[in-house]
Every structure is written in C-alpha cells, then in structure tokens.
Amino acid sequence: NTALVYRFTRDGDQAQALNINFSVTGGTAGSAEFVVDDSPANVTFSGTTGVIVLAGGSGSFDLSITPVGDDLVELDETIQVNVLAQTPLDTTYNVGVPVSGTGTITNDDMASLSIGNVTAEENGTFTFTISSDLMSSEDLTVRVNTGDGTATVGGGDYTAISNLLATITAGTLSTTVDVDVTNDDVVEADETFSVTISDPRFDGVTDGTRVVIS
Numbered sequence: 001n002t003a004l005v006y007r008f009t010r011d012g013d014q015a016q017a018l019n020i021n022f023s024v025t026g027g028t029a030g031s032a033e034f035v036v037d038d039s040p041a042n043v044t045f046s047g048t049t050g051v052i053v054l055a056g057g058s059g060s061f062d063l064s065i066t067p068v069g070d071d072l073v074e075l076d077e078t079i080q081v082n083v084l085a086q087t088p089l090d091t092t093y094n095v096g097v098p099v100s101g102t103g104t105i106t107n108d109d110m111a112s113l114s115i116g117n118v119t120a121e122e123n124g125t126f127t128f129t130i131s132s133d134l135m136s137s138e139d140l141t142v143r144v145n146t147g148d149g150t151a152t153v154g155g156g157d158y159t160a161i162s163n164l165l166a167t168i169t170a171g172t173l174s175t176t177v178d179v180d181v182t183n184d185d186v187v188e189a190d191e192t193f194s195v196t197i198s199d200p201r202f203d204g205v206t207d208g209t210r211v212v213i214s
Contacts, residue, residue, distance in 0.1 A: 003037070003064040004103035006081045008052055010059055010093065018054045018093060019086075024065070026080035029105055034079055037064040049084070067105045073210050074137035077105045109134055111211045113142060115197050122183040126158075128195050130166055131174045132211075140168040140211065141204070142197040144177050151191035156182050158193055166197070 008020055024036060025048050038045040042053040043063065052061050065079055082100040086092060111134045118126045130142060144164040151157035159180040168175045179195060200211040 001067045001069050003066045004034075004079060004105075006063045006065065006101045006103065008054070008061050008063065008083070010054060011096075014054075014059050015056055017056050020052045020054060020061075020093070021049065021084035021086060022052060022063070023049045023082045023084055024079065025082065026100065027078040027102065028075075029067075029077035029079050033068050033070075033077065033105070035066050035068060037066065065103065071109060071134050072137055073109045073111045073134050074107050076107055079103045079105065107210060109210070111136060111140065112214045113140075113197060113200060113211060114214045115195060122181055124181060124183055126179045126181050128177045128179065129174055130168065130177065130197055132168055133173075135171055135173060136168070136202065136210075137170055138202045139170050141165050141201050142168075142213075143199045145196050145198070146179060147194040147196065149192035149194055150189075151193040156184070157191060158182060161195070 008022070010018060010020075031048070036045045036050065037043070038050065042055065042061070044051050052063065054061055063081065065081070080100050080102045083095050085095050111132045113130065113132050116129045116131065118128055120126055130144075132140065142165075144161055144166050146158070146161045148154075153160045161177070161179060164177065166175050166177050177195065179193075197213060199206065200213060201207065202210065
C-alpha cells in the first residue's frame with residue numbers, strides 16, 4: 001500500500017537539534033489499520049505518541065504512515081497527525097499553524113452481490129440466498145422482486161414479492177429470502193419463476209463505487 005507522508009517543518013534558528021513531539025489521534029481509522037514508520041533512527045513511536053529528532057541544520061522531516069490492507073468494504077478513513085506542545089520545562093519551540101495534518105485512506109474494495117438458484121419440490125417455501133463476496137463495515141440492503149416464468153402468480157403457483165428490502169448485516173456475507181410456493185395436486189412439467197435483486201445501498205445510501213450486482 002502507498003504510504004501517507006506527513007512533513008514536519010521548522011523555521012528560525014536551525015543550527016541545533018530539535019525534538020518534536022507528535023501524536024497520531026483524531027482520525028477515523030483505527031490503530032490496527034495503519035503502521036507508523038519508526039524505523040529511522042530519529043523517530044520513536046509508541047501507542048499514539050512519538051518524538052522526531054531534527055538534526056542540526058535540518059529544517060524538515062517526512063514521517064511515513066502505511067495503511068494496512070484488508071478485504072473489508074468500508075468508507076474512506078482518515079489518519080490525523082498532530083504536533084504537540086513541549087512540556088513547560090523544555091519550551092524550545094512553539095507550535096505553529098497548521099497544528100495537524102490529515103491523510104485519507106481510500107477504500108479500494110468492491111463487493112459483488114449474487115443470488116443463488118433453488119430447485120425443489122412444491123413444499124410451501126423456497127429459500128433464496130443473497131451473497132456478497134466481501135464483508136462490509138456497514139449494513140448492505142438490496143431490493144428483491146419476483147417475476148413470472150412458466151410459473152405465474154395469476155396461475156396460483158407462487159406468491160409475488162415486490163420491493164422487499166433484504167439486509168446483509170455488517171460483518172456477514174449473506175442473507176436469505178423466502179418465497180411461498182403453492183403445493184398443489186396437479187401433475188405438470190417443472191416450472192420456473194425469477195427472483196432478482198437491485199438497488200444495493202449501504203445504510204440506506206446508494207453507492208455504485210463500493211458494490212456491484214454480478
């Protein structure tokens with residue numbers, strides 16, 4: 001993944017080394033979703049706070065933070081880095097403006113939705129499974145409709161569904177929809193009807209960038 005780079009700068013006298021206190025707090029990304037690069041010898045970091053040592057003669061330093069990749073469909077998230085004031089006993093710098101910088105982790109995952117076929121005897125209920133290939137951090141809803149094939153609503157073969165909202169709960173991969181099928185005593189050929197899904201939404205909001213119906 002591409003690292004987010006935050007530049008710390010100082011003005012004024014740059015002859016002496018300077019310790020800059022910073023924190024990584026206030027963004028929407030959780031601490032497990034990124035890694036602060038503290039491999040340079042002049043960077044220490046633990047928990048949410050750290051120190052950058054600017055060497056004498058140096059006016060800036062770039063701190064790298066790398067997002068951790070996952071397969072979760074989610075909103076874009078932010079990582080905020082803040083310059084912290086020094087303690088009263090060591091007032092070697094004043095915090096300038098801006099006091100913080102915000103980087104954005106863009107979602108790069110897209111869920112693909114599908115609905116499976118069902119073949120069964122006339123037993124009263126057909127259960128269709130709606131599946132997503134990826135989990136989402138939000139509830140995902142679709143509209144469900146039935147359509148006549150050789151089996152028809154008018155012929156009494158099954159009960160229609162119109163604009164039923166089916167929900168794949170956040171953190172899960174599937175949900176089911178039941179269609180009532182009439183159990184009759186008529187000897188007949190196998191019959192078909194369709195069940196379609198449309199209008200996928202995250203928490204009620206249409207989003208064509210994070211989900212597609214396959």
